[in-house]
Amino acid sequence: MFKKLFAKRTDPQVELVPGGERFAVGRSQTVLESALKAGIAYPHDCTVGTCGSCRSRLISGKVDAITPFGYTLSREELEAGYILACQAVPESDLLIEVEMVGAEAAPQAVAARLAAMQDLTHDIKLVTWETAAALHYRAGQYMKVTWPGAPGPRAYSFSAAPLPGGQTRVSSFIRKVPGGAFTERLFAGELADAAFEIEAAHGTFWLRDGTGPILLVAGGSGLAPIMSLLEDAANRGMARDAILLFGGRAARDLYCGEAIAALAARWQGRFEYRPVLSEEPVEDCRFGLVTGEIPAALTDLGGSGTVQAYLCGPPAMIDAAVALLGAQGVGLSEIHYDKFTDASTISGTGMAAR
Ligand SMILES: Cc1cc2nc3c(=O)[nH]c(=O)nc-3n(C[C@H](O)[C@H](O)[C@H](O)COP(=O)(O)OP(=O)(O)OC[C@H]3O[C@@H](n4cnc5c(N)ncnc54)[C@H](O)[C@@H]3O)c2cc1C
Numbered sequence: 001m002f003k004k005l006f007a008k009r010t011d012p013q014v015e016l017v018p019g020g021e022r023f024a025v026g027r028s029q030t031v032l033e034s035a036l037k038a039g040i041a042y043p044h045d046c047t048v049g050t051c052g053s054c055r056s057r058l059i060s061g062k063v064d065a066i067t068p069f070g071y072t073l074s075r076e077e078l079e080a081g082y083i084l085a086c087q088a089v090p091e092s093d094l095l096i097e098v099e100m101v102g103a104e105a106a107p108q109a110v111a112a113r114l115a116a117m118q119d120l121t122h123d124i125k126l127v128t129w130e131t132a133a134a135l136h137y138r139a140g141q142y143m144k145v146t147w148p149g150a151p152g153p154r155a156y157s158f159s160a161a162p163l164p165g166g167q168t169r170v171s172s173f174i175r176k177v178p179g180g181a182f183t184e185r186l187f188a189g190e191l192a193d194a195a196f197e198i199e200a201a202h203g204t205f206w207l208r209d210g211t212g213p214i215l216l217v218a219g220g221s222g223l224a225p226i227m228s229l230l231e232d233a234a235n236r237g238m239a240r241d242a243i244l245l246f247g248g249r250a251a252r253d254l255y256c257g258e259a260i261a262a263l264a265a266r267w268q269g270r271f272e273y274r275p276v277l278s279e280e281p282v283e284d285c286r287f288g289l290v291t292g293e294i295p296a297a298l299t300d301l302g303g304s305g306t307v308q309a310y311l312c313g314p315p316a317m318i319d320a321a322v323a324l325l326g327a328q329g330v331g332l333s334e335i336h337y338d339k340f341t342d343a344s345t346i347s348g349t350g351m352a353a354r
């Protein structure tokens with residue numbers, strides 16, 4: 001018994017598949033912390049369990065969660081064994097499946113000033129900043145914006161395709177959130193001359209390699225990274241079939257119609273745009289929840305077997321879409337998303353606003 005009590009405890013060992021990387025996790029450390037210490041480019045971003053970038057599938061072993069994974073991961077993901085590496089402390093040796101997205105350049109912080117604001121809808125603006133030095137990003141990624149007196153940075157997805165050599169003008173579609181610390185002031189014009197700081201690039205929401213069809217689902221300002229991603233793909237002559245579902249409530253929520261039509265015109269494969277409104281029947285728009293259109297879109301793309309899905313917008317929309325896609329047979333590893341969480345979402349986790 002004494003032998004057992006005083007036996008030297010070895011640190012839990014982690015093995016990653018498919019890459020075969022191995023590392024030990026020190027006492028009370030998370031899988032992510034130890035992986036990064038071991039020099040492994042484990043995908044991550046927020047490190048506090050809110051962004052989902054470190055989503056991985058636990059194949060064997062047991063972990064303790066610092067913050068419940070369920071605040072960020074859907075029921076389907078939890079049932080399939082997904083964990084958040086930044087919140088997972090091993091209780092045994094682990095075998096983990098993770099999509100290594102490749103080492104990205106470390107985010108860079110630069111000074112910025114507001115260059116332009118233009119109405120897109122009644123509550124979304126196209127906001128453009130001019131930066132003191134060139135920023136580089138991949139289509140689909142986002143920046144973190146800070147302004148004087150900010151309670152914390154706010155994340156905004158780039159809305160245009162990146163320029164090859166980097167750029168000093170960056171833009172996003174920003175929705176006004178009632179009671180929001182940043183967007184209320186931005187929309188009131190109070191930050192017109194503010195000294196901003198922009199840190200980029202963040203996130204792993206970019207188009208994965210493949211030749212099969214893609215289904216894109218956006219809600220509200222979630223169209224920003226989707227437009228960036230589609231424009232970039234069109235610039236590269238993408239020939240994959242694509243259906244873009246956009247969800248809003250009423251006609252006044254629709255925007256980017258001309259830009260989407262221009263994209264469709266130069267897209268090499270099939271491209272279809274399907275706006276879906278939940279509260280107002282409008283000609284040429286489908287009526288109902290945007291997620292309700294997912295099964296038909298999958299069928300039109302030739303079935304769930306080869307489809308990659310890209311989802312962006314409010315957390316509730318993403319959770320519903322992940323559930324539906326899973327039920328339709330799309331593998332969770334083929335579903336990529338950015339949830340537009342805010343202080344209200346994060347307050348439920350007991351974490352500070354990002
Ligand atoms: C990866 C990512 C990308 C994003 N990209 C975009 C984008 O391209 N476009 C876009 O419009 N948005 C985007 N967002 C959302 C954006 O980052 C902000 O969260 C959003 O603009 C709100 O910021 P805010 O400061 O105005 O509101 P916040 O201050 O964050 O407040 C949001 C809401 O929460 C309420 N609230 C504040 N504190 C609490 C609390 N403690 N408890 C409960 N409720 C509280 C507020 O009253 C308000 O209604 C993105 C988010 C993420 C994570």
Ligand code: FES
Pocket residue numbers: 043044045046047048049050051052053054055072084085086087
């Ligand atoms: S890095 Fe783990 S959830 Fe963001």
